[in-house]
Amino acid sequence: MDTLAAIYRMDVDYSAGTLWWGKEEILQERFWGWHPSPSYAHPLLSGKDTPLRDYMSTIPMFVGTSSDHGPVVVDGIAESGQKTSFGTLVTPGDIYVPDIKEGNYCEDEDWAVWRNNRKPRLSENEMKSFHAFHIRVRKSLGRY
Numbered sequence: 289m290d291t292l293a294a295i296y297r298m299d300v301d302y303s304a305g306t307l308w309w310g311k312e313e314i315l316q317e318r319f320w321g322w323h324p325s326p327s328y329a330h331p332l333l334s335g336k337d338t339p340l341r342d343y344m345s346t347i348p349m350f351v352g353t354s355s356d357h358g359p360v361v362v363d364g365i366a367e368s369g370q371k372t373s374f375g376t377l378v379t380p381g382d383i384y385v386p387d388i389k390e391g392n393y394c395e396d397e398d399w400a401v402w403r404n405n406r407k408p409r410l411s412e413n414e415m416k417s418f419h420a421f422h423i424r425v426r427k428s429l430g431r432y
Contacts, residue, residue: 350374
């Protein structure tokens with residue numbers, strides 16, 4: 289990747305509360321305890337609460353599931369209108385900045401993770417529940 293592209297990627301908002309989609313194979317590779325699923329892609333929620341250090345920084349992400357039960361319940365991700373819950377499946381996995389495409393997913397490109405353009409960020413109330421949940425996770429992982 290050229291220098292200008294790398295600089296652009298560092299300027300993308302990867303902060304906590306941003307929403308993404310991740311291909312099944314990246315989840316199998318990066319999320320400990322992930323059980324294979326027939327789904328092509330899954331919703332992801334960024335837990336990045338510190339600035340990126342460099343282009344190879346990692347972004348901790350949580351995987352969502354179709355449910356209205358869980359620590360963080362989100363509306364508006366699925367086209368079906370079904371709610372998505374984060375924090376019930378597995379511990380967060382680390383996604384590298386180069387794995388992420390900013391903008392719409394294109395099937396002819398080989399991106400592992402891309403922005404959820406339907407809903408790019410949690411609402412204010414969803415962010416409050418995520419913040420409370422995220423503190424508990426960080427404490428349990430010894431990061432506070």
